[in-house]
Amino acid sequence: MFVERQRQMLNLVLAESALELVQRGIWGAPAVVSDLRRRGKEPGMILLDRSLHHSAMQKLENPEKRGRPDLVHISLLSATGTPLYARGELQVHVHTSQDVILDVARSTRIPKNYLRFRGLMEQALDGKSGGGLVRAYGGTLRDLMTAIGGDPVVGLSSQGKPEELGAFAERLARSRNPVVVVGGFPHGHFSKKTLGVLDELVRIHPDPLEAHVVISRLLYEFEKAIERINR
């Protein structure tokens, strides 16, 4: 795993992310077959995407939390567009709803073009290295947390305890090895399994916010907190 330990490194984890390849159970569904035909791909090598496979997804467990690679894409761009990431002080991990972990190698440039991003994720999830930029392997969120050894591990959720974002970011910046967990799914809340690996649950805004908005704001405040501390 690409896990770094050094001063003021922040680990960001997108948890239970709605990112996966189309599963065998729905390979024969009309929406999937027509997508495969259009793209000239083998079944099991394309990303599940609600906007294309909606009708086929009703057979899946927890369909409302799955098939949103677009959310993962936007969230990764929000994280990797920051000066914090450019300086190598942010480590990004994606955990999926199907217990796959994707480590984003340091200073990887996530493609802004969605079609290229989709290709990269399809390669990585299919066990190809994705050019060494993104590596996928089976693992639970707990496995990832063990590898990172985070302290503290804080989940952000509208069900958490309210904390002003600037103060929260400064608390993180003063921690030994902080990990922030953000949900990589469109609706609903963290599962019990995810809640079980968190030390705390924090709410940073009165309204529920999209993952990419949470990430942008958190990383900005984290950068400002580091500047204040180093001043």
Add this chain to the structure above:
Amino acid sequence: MFVERQRQMLNLVLAESALELVQRGIWGAPAVVSDLRRRGKEPGMILLDRSLHHSAMQKLENPEKRGRPDLVHISLLSATGTPLYARGELQVHVHTSQDVILDVARSTRIPKNYLRFRGLMEQALDGKSGGGLVRAYGGTLRDLMTAIGGDPVVGLSSQGKPEELGAFAERLARSRNPVVVVGGFPHGHFSKKTLGVLDELVRIHPDPLEAHVVISRLLYEFEKAIERINR
């Protein structure tokens, strides 16, 4: 035009954006023809996209500033994901390098899925209403500024005068009808024509930042400034 005037409304303009339909001059280029065939579309009805049409784009003027609908997409998502936008206190306009203006109707939900976004933009730029959500018409940045009647009109650029972002946002929040202009292109700086409509040019970070990162940070600080003022 969807231009609103009321207290603490912020106008955000993405200027010289790299968003346009493929122009007649390159309809016959191999990269364009194969894309048209794949999508089953008529020429002139698809977005110019560097990741697909790179080889054909060298014939165009200013190719380095064009064909990046992905940047416009991410920037619009960063803006429309904010509580400020949800409260109806942010008006978003896109000006393109080819002098087309797109007004985003208030409380429009920009599709997060890129393929849906692409379809919406292709419809709007082709003169179809895009479901009334996005309306396109010919116009220069100066035309748009006249319609908004902004005061002040501030461009954000790495060539601008440094100003701390929190202080800048508060200055905007205390203005009568503030307009912020951000470049919607991948490289380079504002054209002379754009500089000509700006009252000031401000730099908010020592490093050049991507448009979506600038937008996320600015809107977050603007929300905080409004909270401070209203407290």
